Amino acid sequence: MSLPSVAPDPAAAELAAAFRRLPADAPVRLGKRTSNLFRPRAAATTTLDTSGLSGVLAIDPVARTADVQGMCTYETLVDATLAHGLIPPVVPQLKSITLGGAVAGLGIESTSLRNGLPHESVLEMDVLTGSGEIVTCTPDGEHADLFRAFPNSYGSLGYALRLRIELEPVPPYVALRHVACADADDLTRAVEEVAATGEYDGLRVDAVDGVAFAPGDLRLTLARWTDEPGRVSDYTGQQVYYRSVQERTSDRLTIRDYLWRWDTDWFWCSAAFGAQNPTVRRLWPARWRRSDVYHRLVGLDRRYGVVDRLDARAGRPRRERVIQDVEVPADRLGDFLAWFDAEVGMRPVWLCPLRLRDTTHGERPWASYPLAAGTTYVNAGFWGTVPVGPEAPDAPVNRAIEAKVDELGGHKSLYSEAFYDVETFDALYDGPNLAAVRERYDPGGRLTALYDKVVRGR
Structure with a gap:
C-alpha cells in the first residue's frame, strides 16, 4: 500500500x-x-x-x-x-x-x-x-x-x-508498580511473563523497566496507562524519581511526566553536579535541571580536564569514564551483572527489556544492529567513572565490557567510546552489508x- x-x-x-x-x-x-x-x-x-x-x-x-x-x-x-x-x-x-x-x-x-x-x-x-x-x-x-x-x-x-x-x-495518567526482585533471575522471570502475556500478576503492563541498586536489590517498574483520575507525584521539583523506585511500591504520574521521569536528574547522574543536594536543588533553576544541561557540563569537564586535575592534586587514582548501554539476552542478564559487580562495581544500573517488533524480514531484520527476532534482551545502562590508575587512557574497563557482552551474545550501543578491532566490529554490526549499501x-x-x-x- x-x-x-x-x-x-x-x-x-x-x-x-x-x-x-x-x-x-x-x-x-x-x-x-x-x-x-x-x-x-x-x-x-x-x-x-x-x-x-x-x-x-x-x-x-x-x-x-x-x-x-x-x-x-x-x-x-x-x-x-x-x-x-x-x-x-x-x-x-x-x-x-x-x-x-x-x-x-x-x-x-x-x-x-x-x-x-x-x-x-x-x-x-x-x-x-x-x-x-x-x-x-x-x-x-x-x-x-x-x-x-x-x-x-x-x-x-x-x-x-x-x-x-x-x-x-495514550490516556492522561500512568499507574506504576515497583516490584522488588531478589536477583537477576527473579527479574528475568517477571520480564518474560510480561513479554508472553502483556500482564503481571493479573494486571496489564504497558511499559516496563527497572533498576539494579545492589546485587540483592533489583526493582522492576511496571507501568499501566490509565484514565483514572487521582493524585499524581511530581519529580520535576525537589523529589528525585529514581529514589522513589526503591522507596515506594506504587505511584502515579501524568503521561508527560512519566515519559520524562528520567530527564530531570539524567537518571541519577545529576548527583555528580550536586543537583540532588536539597540546598543546591532549591537554588538550581528548574529550567536547568535537565539532561542536555548536564551533558554540556560533562563536555566542559572533558575539554578542560577538571576532574582529572582534582584527582591528581588529591593523589587519587586516575579514573576511566565508563558510559555505556549494552544489550544482552535476558537469560544471560544474571551472568552479566555478576561479572559486572565483580569486575566493574558500578551501581545503580538501569535495566530496560526489549524485543524486536519486526518478525517478517528474517531472523535479524535490522542488519546494522542484528538483534535476533523472537528473543528477549535486557539493556543495561551504566554511566560513571571507575578508578583504574595510569592505565585509564587505555580504557581497560570499557574493553573488558565489550569482550564480555560479545561473549554473552549481546551488542553494545555506539553512542559512547568503542574499541573493537575491525574484524570484530564487522562481525557484530554486519560490516559487509554496511559497505555494500554505502x-x-x-x-x-x-x-x-x-x-x-x-x-x-x-
Whole structure:
C-alpha cells in the first residue's frame, strides 16, 4: 500500500544544496544544537546548518501518523502529539534526543518490550545520501536496503531529513508498580511473563523497566496507562524519581511526566553536579535541571580536564569514564551483572527489556544492529567513572565490557567510546552489508564510514 505524499520541504532542499556546495574533500558534519554522544570526535571545520529541520510537519490523528523533521527533539514531538492524545510507540528517555538521532543511533525506553526500538515505528524516511541526493526509502520499496541498514549507522549512510512514524493513543495518567526482585533471575522471570502475556500478576503492563541498586536489590517498574483520575507525584521539583523506585511500591504520574521521569536528574547522574543536594536543588533553576544541561557540563569537564586535575592534586587514582548501554539476552542478564559487580562495581544500573517488533524480514531484520527476532534482551545502562590508575587512557574497563557482552551474545550501543578491532566490529554490526549499501548511495565516499566514526573518532 502506497503512503500519502507530502509536500517538498524547503529546509530539506536547502540542506541538500548546501551539502552539494561543499568541496569534494571537505568532511561532512551536521551542526546540531544538542548531542547525546559520549565519544571523542575530530573537530569539525565545516558544519551544515540544520536549524530549519527541527519541527513537526504534520500529524494525522485519524491514521495515527506524524511527519517529522530529522532534527526534531522528542520533547517537541511529544508536546505536539499529546495534544491529540497520541505518542510515538517508543519515546527515548531524554528530552533532547532527536527523532533522526534515535533512528540513526538507536534509542530505547520502557515500551520497548512491547514496541521494539524507535526505528521499528518508522513508515518511510527521506534520507540525504552521500551522493547529494534525497532518497525516500520504505521497508519494502526500491531503497529497502538503505531503510534496513540505516538504524545504528550514525550518519555513515546519510542523514534522515523527514520521517513518517506511527503513533499510538495514550490516556492522561500512568499507574506504576515497583516490584522488588531478589536477583537477576527473579527479574528475568517477571520480564518474560510480561513479554508472553502483556500482564503481571493479573494486571496489564504497558511499559516496563527497572533498576539494579545492589546485587540483592533489583526493582522492576511496571507501568499501566490509565484514565483514572487521582493524585499524581511530581519529580520535576525537589523529589528525585529514581529514589522513589526503591522507596515506594506504587505511584502515579501524568503521561508527560512519566515519559520524562528520567530527564530531570539524567537518571541519577545529576548527583555528580550536586543537583540532588536539597540546598543546591532549591537554588538550581528548574529550567536547568535537565539532561542536555548536564551533558554540556560533562563536555566542559572533558575539554578542560577538571576532574582529572582534582584527582591528581588529591593523589587519587586516575579514573576511566565508563558510559555505556549494552544489550544482552535476558537469560544471560544474571551472568552479566555478576561479572559486572565483580569486575566493574558500578551501581545503580538501569535495566530496560526489549524485543524486536519486526518478525517478517528474517531472523535479524535490522542488519546494522542484528538483534535476533523472537528473543528477549535486557539493556543495561551504566554511566560513571571507575578508578583504574595510569592505565585509564587505555580504557581497560570499557574493553573488558565489550569482550564480555560479545561473549554473552549481546551488542553494545555506539553512542559512547568503542574499541573493537575491525574484524570484530564487522562481525557484530554486519560490516559487509554496511559497505555494500554505502557503495550504492555514497560511491564517492563523502561520508565517514561507521568504524572510522565510532572507533577512530573521525
